[in-house]
Structures are given as C-alpha cells and as structure tokens.
Amino acid sequence: METMLRDRRAVLVFVGPALLVYSLIVLVPIVWSLGYTLFEGNVIGGFQFVGLHNYAFLFSDKSFWQAFLFTVKYAVVVTIGQVGIGLLLALLYAFYLKKSSPLIRTLAFFPVVLPTVAVSQLFKKIFEIVPQYGLVNSLLHLVHLDAWIQPWLGQGGSAFWAIVIMDIWRSMGFYGVLLFAGLVDIPSDILESARVDGASGWRLVRYVVLPLLTPILFSSFIFSINGTLKVFDSILALTNGGPGQVTTPLTLDMFNTAFANGQYGYGSTIATALAIMSLFVTLLIFRSARSDVA
Amino acid sequence: MSQTLTGRRDEAKTSFGELEAKRRGPARNLLARIPIWVLIGLLLVIEVYPLLWLLLSSFKTTGEFSTGVFWSLPAGLNWQNYVLAWTSGMSTYFLNSILAVFPSLFLVLLLSLAASFGLEVMKWRGNNIVLLAFLAGIMIPAQLVLLPLFTIYFQAGLINTRWALIITYTAFTLPLSVFLMAGFFKGVPRGVIEAAVLDGANMYQVFFRVALPMVANGLVTIALVNFFFLWNDLLFSLTFISDDSLRTIQTGLLNFTGQYGQVDWGPTFAAASLAVFPTLIVYLILNQQVIKGLTAGSVKG
Numbered sequence: 001m002e003t004m005l006r007d008r009r010a011v012l013v014f015v016g017p018a019l020l021v022y023s024l025i026v027l028v029p030i031v032w033s034l035g036y037t038l039f040e041g042n043v044i045g046g047f048q049f050v051g052l053h054n055y056a057f058l059f060s061d062k063s064f065w066q067a068f069l070f071t072v073k074y075a076v077v078v079t080i081g082q083v084g085i086g087l088l089l090a091l092l093y094a095f096y097l098k099k100s101s102p103l104i105r106t107l108a109f110f111p112v113v114l115p116t117v118a119v120s121q122l123f124k125k126i127f128e129i130v131p132q133y134g135l136v137n138s139l140l141h142l143v144h145l146d147a148w149i150q151p152w153l154g155q156g157g158s159a160f161w162a163i164v165i166m167d168i169w170r171s172m173g174f175y176g177v178l179l180f181a182g183l184v185d186i187p188s189d190i191l192e193s194a195r196v197d198g199a200s201g202w203r204l205v206r207y208v209v210l211p212l213l214t215p216i217l218f219s220s221f222i223f224s225i226n227g228t229l230k231v232f233d234s235i236l237a238l239t240n241g242g243p244g245q246v247t248t249p250l251t252l253d254m255f256n257t258a259f260a261n262g263q264y265g266y267g268s269t270i271a272t273a274l275a276i277m278s279l280f281v282t283l284l285i286f287r288s289a290r291s292d293v294a
Numbered sequence: 295m296s297q298t299l300t301g302r303r304d305e306a307k308t309s310f311g312e313l314e315a316k317r318r319g320p321a322r323n324l325l326a327r328i329p330i331w332v333l334i335g336l337l338l339v340i341e342v343y344p345l346l347w348l349l350l351s352s353f354k355t356t357g358e359f360s361t362g363v364f365w366s367l368p369a370g371l372n373w374q375n376y377v378l379a380w381t382s383g384m385s386t387y388f389l390n391s392i393l394a395v396f397p398s399l400f401l402v403l404l405l406s407l408a409a410s411f412g413l414e415v416m417k418w419r420g421n422n423i424v425l426l427a428f429l430a431g432i433m434i435p436a437q438l439v440l441l442p443l444f445t446i447y448f449q450a451g452l453i454n455t456r457w458a459l460i461i462t463y464t465a466f467t468l469p470l471s472v473f474l475m476a477g478f479f480k481g482v483p484r485g486v487i488e489a490a491v492l493d494g495a496n497m498y499q500v501f502f503r504v505a506l507p508m509v510a511n512g513l514v515t516i517a518l519v520n521f522f523f524l525w526n527d528l529l530f531s532l533t534f535i536s537d538d539s540l541r542t543i544q545t546g547l548l549n550f551t552g553q554y555g556q557v558d559w560g561p562t563f564a565a566a567s568l569a570v571f572p573t574l575i576v577y578l579i580l581n582q583q584v585i586k587g588l589t590a591g592s593v594k595g
Contacts, residue, residue, distance in 0.1 A: 005417045010497040014412030018405040018468055019424060025465030026431050029442035036441060043445045089337075096330045104334065106581050108341050113573045113584060115526045117547045118566040122348050125559070131360070132559075135347070138364035173341065178589050223592045230435050233528040237548060254437050259533070264441045271437040278435055 036268035045262065054269040063245055064270060067253035071274075074164070074249060075228040081168040082228075083220045086175025087213075091205065093176065094183040105180065108173035116170075120237030123166045127152035156246030159239050163247060167234055175220055182216035183209070226281045229274065250274045348570070352376070352563035359559045375564035379550070382561070384568050386539055387546030394456050394531075394542055395524045398463035399517055405464065406471035407513065411501055413472070414479035415487060425476065431469030436529055447534060458534040459542070463527070467520045470591055474519070477590075478512030479505065515587040518580060522588065525573065543569050 004010075037054050041047040058064055089108060093101045111119065128134035129151045133141060137149045152158045186209065194208045210217075232251040235241065241248035241256070248256075250270060258267030351359075352375055353368040413425050443462060444453070452458040482505060490504045491497075528544040535541055541549060550565050577584055 004491050004497060005415070007416070007497055008418065011412050011416050011418050013498075014408040014416065014501070015424065018409035018428075018472065021405060021461075021465050022428065022431065022468050025443065025461060026434065026439060026469075027427070029439035029446070030434065032442035032445075033438050043448050092330075092333065092337075097334070100334075104337070106585070108337065109581070109585050110574075110577060111341065111345075112588060113522050113526075113577055115544050115547065115569045115573065116528060117544045117551075118348075118569040121547065121551050121562065121566045122344055125351075125563075126344065133364065135344075135364055169340070169344075174588065174592075177585055178592060181589065220592075226433065230437075232437075233526075233544070236528065236532075251435070251437050255440075255529075255533075258441055264445075268438075268441055271435065271440070274435050275438045278433055281433075 033268045033271060036265050037272055039265040040263070042258075042262040042264045047265070050265065054266050057266065058269055058273065063248075063253060064250075064273075066245055067248050067250045067270075068273075070160075070247060071229060071231070071249045071251075071277075074160070074231060075225050077164050078167050078171075078228045078231075079221060079224040081164060082171050082175050082224050083179075083217065085168060085172040086179050086220065087217070089172060089176030090179035090183050091209075093180045105173070105177055109177055110173065111170045112174045114170070116233035117237045119166065119170060120234055123162065123169075123238060124153065127162050129154070153239055154243055156243060159243065159247050163235055163238055166238060167228075167231070170234070171224075175224070178220055178223075179213065179216060182213050186212050222281060222284050226278060229277055229281065250277075345570075348563055349567055351559065352567045354560055354563075356558060356560060372560065375560035376568070378561040379565040379568060383538070383541075383546055383550050384565050387541050387543045387550075388568075388572075390456070390540055390546070391525060391543040394459040394463065395521065398460050398467070398524055399520055401460070401464040402467045402471050402520060403513060403517060406468055406475050406516065407506070407509070408501070409468075410472050410475035410479055411505055414476045415482070415500075415505065416497070425472070428469050428472045431466075432473060436466065440529070440533055444533060453534055454537045454540060456540065459527075459530060462530050462534070463524050466530075467523060471516050471520060474516050474587075474590060475509065475512060478509040482508045514580075515583060515590065518576070518584050519587040519591045521576065522573065522584070 036047075038049060038051060039047040040050045040053070093105055097104055124134075126135040127137075129137055129149065133149070134152075136152060140146065140148045150158065152162050190212070191204070191208065194204055199208055230251055231249050232255070235247060235249055236252060236255075239247045241252045245253075251274065254267050254270040254274065257263050257270060347365070350368055353370070353372045355369070355372050355374075358366070358369060409428075413421050413428075447453050447458045452461075486508070487500055487504060490500045495503070526544060527542070528548070531542045531545040532548075535545060538546075538549065547565055547569050551562050
C-alpha cells in the first residue's frame with residue numbers, strides 16, 4: 001500500500017500539470033520581472049541594460065513617493081475602517097439580532113461580490129456635481145447647506161475620502177462575517193461568569209470579548225492591509241488616480257508607467273517595491289496563521 | 295435558505311448569539327430596543343439603498359434625470375435604457391466574460407483537485423516545498439508578473455485573444471484553489487483511502503471513486519470563490535485585451551461608461567445593473583456557500 005501512495009508516476013500525473021502552468025505563468029515571470037528592473041525600454045521598442053539605475057531613480061522619483069504615501073495612507077485608513085466597522089457589525093449580529101441575524105448578515109455581505117466597476121459607477125453618481133447633483137450634493141441642497149456643495153471627486157482631499165467610503169462600504173459586511181465567526185466561538189460560560197462578576201455592556205466587550213477576539217482581529221487587520229496595499233480596480237474606476245496624481249496608488253502608478261509611458265523596467269521596479277511591501281505583510285500573516293488561526 | 299454560516303456550531307453548543315438572544319429577548323421592553331432598530335435600519339439604508347437606487351435609476355429617462363430630484367422614483371419602466379445598453383456592447387461583454395471565466399473555472403478545478411490530491415494524500419519527498427510554492431502565489435501582487443506575461447503573450451500572438459485571459463485566470467486562481475482544496479483533502483479520513491488501496495484500487499481509481507466524491511462540497515466552494523474573482527477581474531482584461539469586441543464585463547463597463555457616462559445616465563445605470571445581475575443571481579441562490587467560501591479565501595486579500 002505504501003508503495004502505491006509513493007508511486008512517482010502518479011504523483012507526476014496529479015501534480016505535474018498544475019505545477020507546470022503555475023511555474024510558467026507565475027513563478028518564471030516573477031524572476032523575469034526582477035530581471036526587467038535592470039533594463040530600460042519595452043517589448044515593442046527593445047531593451048537596454050541600465051544596471052541599478054531604476055532603483056536609484058525610484059528613491060528620487062516624486063510620483064513614486066506620492067503613490068507610496070497614498071497607498072500606505074489608504075491601506076491604514078481603510079483597514080481601520082473595514083475591521084472597526086466589521087467589529088461593530090459582528091457585535092450587533094451576536095449581541096442584538098435574533099432571528100434576523102442571518103438575513104442582515106447576508107444583505108450586508110452582498111456588496112463584496114459586486115463588480116467593482118459597477119460599484120464605482122454608482123459612487124461616481126453619488127458624489128457627482130455636474131451635470132446634475134449626485135446624492136451627497138442633493139442632500140446638502142435639501143438641508144440648505146449649499147455652501148458645502150462641492151466636486152467631491154474633483155479635489156484630492158475629498159476624493160481620498162470618497163474612495164475610502166466606497167471601499168469600506170464594499171467590504172464591511174465581509175469583515176462583519178469574519179469577526180462574527182470568531183465571536184460565536186467564544187465559549188458562553190466565559191461570558192456568563194463575567195456577567196456574574198458584574199461585567200456588562202462596554203466593560204464586557206472591552207475586558208472579556210475583545211481579548212478573546214484578539215487572534216482573529218489581528219488576522220483580519222493583516223488580511224485587510226495585504227488587500228488594500230494592492231488596491232487597483234476601485235480607484236481606477238472611481239477617480240482613475242485623479243485629480244492629477246493625487247489618488248494614484250502604487251499599482252496604478254506601475255500600470256501607467258509600464259503601459260502609458262512604455263517603461264517596463266521602471267514599472268517592474270515599482271511592482272517589486274509593492275511586492276516587498278506585500279511580502280513583509282505576508283510574513284506577518286504566516287506567523288499569525290500558524291499560532292492563531294490554524 | 296440554506297444552512298447559516300455558524301449553523302453547525304450552534305447545534306453543538308449554546309452559542310454566544312443564542313445565549314444573547316435568550317437573555318435579551320422577552321425580558322427587555324420595547325423601548326430599550328428602539329436604538330437597535332434605528333441602528334439596523336440605518337445599516338440597511340446604507341447597504342441596500344445605493345443598490346436600489348442604481349436599479350430604480352436604470353429605468354429613468356434622460357428627461358427625468360435633468361428635471362427630477364435625485365431620489366425620485368422613475369415615472370415608468372423605461373426598458374429603452376436596457377435595450378440600448380444591451381445592444382451597444384453589454385451583450386458582447388457578457389459573452390466574452392462567460393467564454394473566459396467558465397473554461398478557466400473548469401481548468402483550475404481540474405488542476406487544483408489533482409494537484410492537491412497529489413500533495414496532500416500521496417507521500418513523496420518535497421511535497422511540502424511544492425505546497426509552499428503554491429501558497430506563496432496567494433500573496434504575489436499581479437502587477438509583478440504583468441509585464442513578463444504581456445511580453446510572452448505578445449511574442450506568442452495571444453494579445454487580444456481569449457487564450458491570454460484563460461491561461462492567466464487559470465494560473466492565478468491555482469494557489470488559493472490548491473490551498474483550499476488541500477484543506478478539504480486533509481479532512482478525508484486516511485483509513486478510507488488506505489482501505490481502497492488495500493482493495494486493489496490504483497491511485498487513479500482512488501482519486502475518482504473515493505476521494506473526489508468526498509470533497510465535492512469543497513469543489514462547489516472553490517468554484518464560487520473563483521467565479522467571483524474572475525468575473526470581477528479588471529486588471530488582466532485591461533492589460534491583455536484592447537479590442538472592444540473581446541472586452542469582458544468589467545473593462546466593457548468601464549469603456550461603456552466612458553462613452554455614455556457623462557451624457558446619458560439611463561443606459562449607464564442599465565449597463566451597471568446588467569453587470570450586477572449575474573452576481574446577484576448566484577448570490578441569491580448560494581449566499582451561504584459564497585459567504586463561507588469567500589471568508590475561507592480571505593488570505594487572498
């Protein structure tokens with residue numbers, strides 16, 4: 001029997017095709033991409049070896065640092081928002097909702113599966129000012145706060161918050177469910193004995209529930225940061241990085257550098273920087289997954 | 295509908311949620327629950343109203359947009375918007391998405407099923423290293439491989455073909471699929487497989503007749519997770535497809551709103567509603583499996 005489970009030919013038949021596809025389309029291109037960082041040019045015009053010039057340029061490139069800062073700011077704000085509101089939702093589901101909890105959970109989760117371009121289109125209209133007022137400006141007009149009416153997506157500061165609001169809207173139901181699953185795993189006798197000791201409401205949450213929820217909260221933070229560092233779709237479709245470059249994340253900066261400017265080498269360098277950031281977070285994920293989730 | 299996410303756990307022991315419900319239920323008076331109702335109402339308005347508004351607006355005429363207030367109901371069901379959206383591109387984008395996504399789904403299910411069986415059930419040196427190599431792929435930003443892939447497809451003449459999408463989609467959904475699938479195979483009792491082997495079945499028979507039926511549910515979960523990732527793909531489609539007649543739903547919608555977005559809201563909303571529709575249908579039927587699958591795949595970020 002052991003010999004059958006060790007049959008090398010069978011292993012090759014089972015694992016071979018997947019490993020081949022994965023190697024050719026994912027692993028080899030990763031190495032290839034690292035090679036590109038030493039070159040200048042593109043597939044149509046040809047390549048020229050430039051050594052470490054791309055890396056040197058990266059450190060002095062203002063638009064890279066702008067995109068870097070935007071990405072970090074976006075990732076931190078959206079992560080706090082997603083997980084924070086997700087936690088509130090989870091507490092709401094677990095503490096206050098009875099029969100309606102599955103229904104509300106299901107409804108709140110739905111935006112997660114929507115096509116990002118459709119959602120962005122929706123929010124474009126919500127924040128619009130011309131040719132007609134969108135939802136936000138219409139509401140301001142209704143309550144006579146006309147002075148506050150503005151082109152929300154046309155200014156860097158408010159465009160940032162519009163993106164943040166949209167992405168939190170899309171994903172809070174997801175984190176609600178993730179954290180809810182952690183909440184229902186808390187043994188009920190622990191909560192009961194805490195109640196007997198006089199803990200209730202905020203104190204119960206703060207001193208009993210949150211400490212017990214720490215592992216899954218921590219994982220959620222890391223999942224969220226890892227996802228938000230790679231944000232692309234929603235920003236491309238909502239603001240396309242504008243106005244100017246103000247809301248351009250690293251992914252979009254890389255995309256524009258490579259395809260609009262035809263700089264494959266430098267584009268790969270930006271992608272590498274992004275990958276290193278992700279890798280850093282990934283190491284944290286595996287460290288936390290080993291001890292907490294698995 | 296179907297089983298709730300935590301249904302099984304609830305049966306096993308008194309869950310947090312149930313306990314809370316019992317404690318708060320009849321004893322609390324109605325007045326104390328009002329803030330909660332307000333909160334739930336607010337939540338529903340925030341989550342559901344934008345989508346409802348999208349749907350309602352898709353039936354409005356151009357005139358209604360310029361004269362009516364933002365939240366007014368459409369005067370009638372103006373299907374013209376849908377006709378325009380469908381005939382000026384959306385039908386093609388739908389077909390392209392289907393033709394790219396479903397072959398990829400089939401391929402990735404087949405490949406990941408076989409690979410995770412080989413990695414998790416069979417015994418050989420180096421299986422852990424290969425599994426780890428697959429796992430690493432979960433975290434790789436797609437941007438890192440975009441340019442080499444573009445080069446490969448360009449040289450092979452695959453730019454502006456469905457093959458570029460199918461190949462990329464299959465390869466990029468493999469890591470998470472193998473990761474999830476290996477987890478399902480871990481749950482298959484070793485004794486069952488060993489018994490089949492002792493009965494004289496070869497590894498291929500064990501795979502198809504014993505292991506496959508036991509992970510069938512997992513297969514559905516993985517198909518759903520991948521369906522949403524691929525159906526909602528924007529980056530690959532944007533990179534490898536520039537021919538309008540080959541655009542998929544997301545890039546198509548982007549292109550469509552670029553043409554109609556400013557001047558004509560009605561068809562734009564109709565197009566967005568059309569794009570949302572398939573995900574809504576899948577979600578209506580299989581919501582609990584979708585939620586379970588996507589939260590299990592949360593490592594993907």
